[in-house]
Amino acid sequence: MIKAILFDLDGTLLNTLDDIKNSVNYMLKKHGFKERTLDEIRSFVGDGAKQMIERSIGFTEPKEQVLECLSTYEAHYEIHKADLTKPYDGVYDLLNQLKEKNIRLAVVSNKPMPQVIPLIEGLFPGYFEVILGETSELKRKPSPEMLFYAIEALELSKEDVLFVGDSDVDMQTAINANVDAIAVLWGFRDETVLKKYQPKYIVNHPKEILTIINK
CATH class of the missing domain: 3.40.50.1000 (HAD superfamily/HAD-like)
Structure with a gap:
């Protein structure tokens, strides 16, 4: 039973996908990367925020840049996580x-x-x-x-x-x-x-x- x-x-x-997408694309735009589509971001999620950010920016090194991008994403998402x-x-x-x-x-x-x-x-x-x-x-x-x-x-x-x-x-x-x-x-x-x-x-x-x- x-x-x-x-x-x-x-x-x-x-x-949660629309809010995640908006925060990821905010981060990508701020750091000079190409924005991602909803379907791309859907495929990136599932095993943690850091891994999602690495997939979004397309690399895992240098770690300092990854963490800076992650920090930007998290700060934006903290404010907007329940918008949509x-x-x-x-x-x-x-x-x-x-x-x-x-x-x-x-x-x-x-x-x-x-x-x-x-x-x-x-x-x-x-x-x-x-x-x-x-x-x-x-x-x-x-x-x-x-x-x-x-x-x-x-x-x-x-x-x-x-x-x-x-x-x-x-x-x-x-x-x-x-x-x-x-x-x-x-x-x-x-x-x-x-x-x-x-x-x-x-x-x-x-x-x-x-x-x-x-x-």
Whole structure:
């Protein structure tokens, strides 16, 4: 019996892409780089802000320049992270019904923790018992460390939980943690990418997750 669901954030619970794109392109323009399209930025996200910035500017060295670009992005995104961001259709209904069923909820994101907390507190107050973003203490996904930490914090076992995500990074995380995964198709990766990881379930709408829980 499933006792808890662990959710990725960007592309799973929240459509954050427009705000991310605007902040990335602000950074690129300020530092003299060509701006990126929405589809390009969609392909860059998933395993941390620094990696996204490296892909956006097209290099990883010199590190000082990467970190300067990252700092510019983070300062802009801090102010504008909730301008256009909103939950996907059906997410609130899903979370409310899961709470009614006493299914415990957690967020496990590669987004930096200082960005995760305000979004969760602002858009999902009171829903999540455990909220994890990227920190120096835990290796980010696809390492299983964050999933393990969340499961331990909930005092559950791997068999008690499902992990819901939208990306190849999320699916690899579930494999690494030996946790059953639900891949969602409304996020940042398409079905062709996600199917390669053979998740236990693939869904097109949040209400389908309730059907899985009710089995």
